[in-house]
Structure formats: C-alpha cells, structure tokens
Amino acid sequence: MESSETLEGVAFSAAAAFPPKTTLPLFLAPMAGVTNSVFRRICREKGADILTTEFVSADGIMHRNARTRSYVEFTEGERPMGVQLFGSDPERLSEAARQVIDWVHPDFIDINFGCPANKVVCRNGGSSLLRDCPLLERVADAVVRACAPLPVTAKIRIGWDAGSVNAVQTARLLEGAGIRRVAVHGRTRAQGYSGSANWDVIAEVASAVSIPVIGNGDIADGQIATERLKSGVAGLMIGRAAMTNPWIFTEIRTTLTGKSFLPPTLQERWQLVRRHCAEEVAERGDERQTMQGMRSRLMAYTRGMQAAKPLRASLSAISSLMELDDLIAGHLREHARDYSSASD
Ligand SMILES: Cc1cc2nc3c(=O)[nH]c(=O)nc-3n(C[C@H](O)[C@H](O)[C@H](O)COP(=O)(O)O)c2cc1C
Numbered sequence: 001m002e003s004s005e006t007l008e009g010v011a012f013s014a015a016a017a018f019p020p021k022t023t024l025p026l027f028l029a030p031m032a033g034v035t036n037s038v039f040r041r042i043c044r045e046k047g048a049d050i051l052t053t054e055f056v057s058a059d060g061i062m063h064r065n066a067r068t069r070s071y072v073e074f075t076e077g078e079r080p081m082g083v084q085l086f087g088s089d090p091e092r093l094s095e096a097a098r099q100v101i102d103w104v105h106p107d108f109i110d111i112n113f114g115c116p117a118n119k120v121v122c123r124n125g126g127s128s129l130l131r132d133c134p135l136l137e138r139v140a141d142a143v144v145r146a147c148a149p150l151p152v153t154a155k156i157r158i159g160w161d162a163g164s165v166n167a168v169q170t171a172r173l174l175e176g177a178g179i180r181r182v183a184v185h186g187r188t189r190a191q192g193y194s195g196s197a198n199w200d201v202i203a204e205v206a207s208a209v210s211i212p213v214i215g216n217g218d219i220a221d222g223q224i225a226t227e228r229l230k231s232g233v234a235g236l237m238i239g240r241a242a243m244t245n246p247w248i249f250t251e252i253r254t255t256l257t258g259k260s261f262l263p264p265t266l267q268e269r270w271q272l273v274r275r276h277c278a279e280e281v282a283e284r285g286d287e288r289q290t291m292q293g294m295r296s297r298l299m300a301y302t303r304g305m306q307a308a309k310p311l312r313a314s315l316s317a318i319s320s321l322m323e324l325d326d327l328i329a330g331h332l333r334e335h336a337r338d339y340s341s342a343s344d
Pocket of ligand 1: 029030031032033034053054055084112114115155185216217218219237238239240241
C-alpha cells in the first residue's frame with residue numbers, strides 16, 4: 001500500500017480510499033450479518049474497490065468484547081477498508097472512533113446515519129439523526145476532529161419520511177463538518193427497504209456538494225449501474241445484489257467499459273458458494289453452527305437458479321459441508337446444461 005499520511009506513526013492511504021475522479025469506485029455496501037471479512041474478500045476478488053465493515057455501535061467498541069472484535073477486524077488485503085460506527089453521543093462516538101483507529105488502523109471511519117432499525121433509532125442512532133440536524137452536525141464534527149488526519153465518511157438515507165426529505169441539507173452539513181465522502185441510500189427511513197430508491201434526490205445531492213457522493217439503492221446489474229451514473233455520482237454502492245451475485249462488481253465494471261459481460265456458469269456459482277461456506281467454517285471452527293448460520297446466505301445465492309424452490313427447502317435444513325456437496329452435485333447433475341435459460 002502506498003502510504004500518503006500518517007496517524008501517530010500508523011501509515012494509511014487516503015489516496016487509495018479516495019480514488020481520483022477519473023475512476024469510478026465500486027463500493028460494497030455495509031450489511032450487518034453479511035459483510036464479514038470472508039464475504040468482503042470474495043467481493044474484493046470480484047471487483048469491489050472499497051470495503052466497509054457492517055455498523056458497529058460506539059458502546060460495543062468501548063466494551064471491546066470478542067463479538068465486537070470480529071466486527072471490526074479485517075485483513076491487509078481488504079484495504080482500502082473502513083469501519084462503520086453508529087451512535088448518537090458525539091463524545092462517545094469520537095472516543096470509539098479513536099479506539100478503533102488505535103485498534104485496527106482502518107483507512108477511514110464511516111458514520112452510519114441511515115440505519116432504520118428500531119433498536120438503533122430508539123437510541124437516537126442511525127437514521128434518527130436525519131431528523132435532528134444540529135445533533136447530526138455535532139456528531140460529524142466531533143468525529144472528524146477526533147480522527148484527523150484519518151478521513152471520515154458518512155452514509156445517509158434521503159430523509160426520515162416522505163414529508164421530510166432533507167438529503168441535500170444533510171449532505172451540506174456533513175460537508176461543512178469535514179466529512180470527506182457521503183454515500184446516499186435513496187430511500188427514507190420510513191420506507192425501510194420497500195418501494196424503490198429515489199435517484200433524483202441522489203442526483204440533487206451530487207450536484208449540491210463538492211465532496212464525492214456515492215449513489216446507493218437497487219443497483220441489480222450492469223445496465224442499471226450505467227443508467228444510475230447519469231445522476232452525476234462519483235461512485236456506486238451495491239448491497240443486496242452482491243449477496244445473490246458477487247460477480248455484480250465485475251459485471252458493472254465490464255459493462256461500463258463497453259464490453260459484454262459473460263455471466264458465471266452454474267458450476268462456477270456453486271464453486272463460489274462452496275468456497276464461501278468452507279472459509280466460514282475454517283474461520284469460525286464449529287461446522288454445524290456455521291452451516292446453520294449460512295442458511296439464509298445460501299438462500300440468497302440460489303436466486304435465479306433453476307428449481308430454486310426445492311433447492312431452498314433442502315438448504316434450509318443444511319448442517320454440514322458434506323450435505324452441501326451432495327446437494328450441489330445433485331443440482332449440477334440436473335441443471336448444469338440448461339442453466340443459461342435459468343429463471344426462478
Ligand atoms: C441485511 C442488511 C444489513 C444492512 N446493514 C447495514 C449496515 O450495517 N450499515 C449500513 O450503513 N447499511 C446497512 N444496510 C443497508 C445497505 O448498506 C444498503 O444501503 C441498502 O441495502 C440499499 O442498497 P441495495 O439496494 O444495493 O441493497 C443493510 C442492508 C441489508 C439488506
């Protein structure tokens with residue numbers, strides 16, 4: 001890594017975390033319970049340029065338990081890499097950010113101003129701050145000061161609800177507080193994940209501030225990504241589509257360079273699924289528990305595959321890699337040849 005700045009002797013590369021305007025960085029969206037180190041490395045291999053941990057609570061950082069450790073740790077190969085924090089108290093969040101920097105030396109700290117979950121919102125964190133702009137500004141300002149010279153970025157939704165869409169105002173406040181990049185998920189908190197992302201508002205934000213704006217929401221393939229670039233964003237962030245298809249990053253990059261993307265074969269898809277599971281088992285140790293925990297991830301991988309329904313029924317009972325191997329062998333025997341016309 002080419003180091004451009006130092007933080008108490010720790011080298012980090014703001015240049016790598018902030019690519020020049022000529023390149024369009026592709027971000028893996030932070031996703032709780034999904035974007036752990038194993039999955040991030042898979043997405044990096046498939047073309048994700050910038051990675052972030054899932055959100056971690058400032059209070060969790062203070063306690064430094066084993067669980068928090070697993071949330072914030074990453075491998076050198078994942079750089080440029082950010083740690084995402086949430087909280088509502090400027091001092092606690094700043095202290096947590098400082099501790100994370102000492103602890104794992106990320107390339108940037110990202111603040112979550114978008115989480116819609118009740119358990120986060122009722123503690124005034126995540127998207128709750130979108131309806132308290134003075135506090136949001138204080139949080140951003142405090143964290144920026146605490147982390148300097150390490151860059152701080154933010155992720156927001158377009159507003160609390162349809163009647164209070166304030167992404168432009170929020171982004172301007174964040175820019176003024178020294179936030180170096182803002183990712184905008186084009187939904188309100190009230191929408192949760194329903195409806196569709198509003199890219200008109202994302203475009204308004206992109207033209208209202210000078211810091212890079214990263215567009216996020218419903219990017220499902222290379223064509224959509226190409227269309228979304230018209231909003232004037234400096235980069236694209238992809239979440240759920242990567243869970244089903246980590247090749248989406250390769251697809252977008254290929255499509256943007258005007259070439260046609262050759263989708264992976266069924267065999268390649270299963271190989272990746274198998275590898276993902278094996279790496280999780282190697283990392284966590286307990287095969288049975290790990291494979292049970294992987295069930296929902298396996299469901300996501302089967303989207304678009306032939307005979308997905310019976311496949312999902314079998315996957316919902318899976319407890320070992322051997323069972324997965326049998327299932328994959330059976331599915332390949334049945335469908336390897338007709339995969340090109342696959343639909344769910
Ligand atoms: C399972 C799941 C977990 C998520 N966890 C986080 C999180 O920890 N931090 C965050 O900023 N956003 C989180 N998000 C929101 C995503 O980062 C992203 O903004 C959202 O999924 C929209 O992008 P997409 O349409 O590409 O999925 C999560 C989304 C999902 C589906």
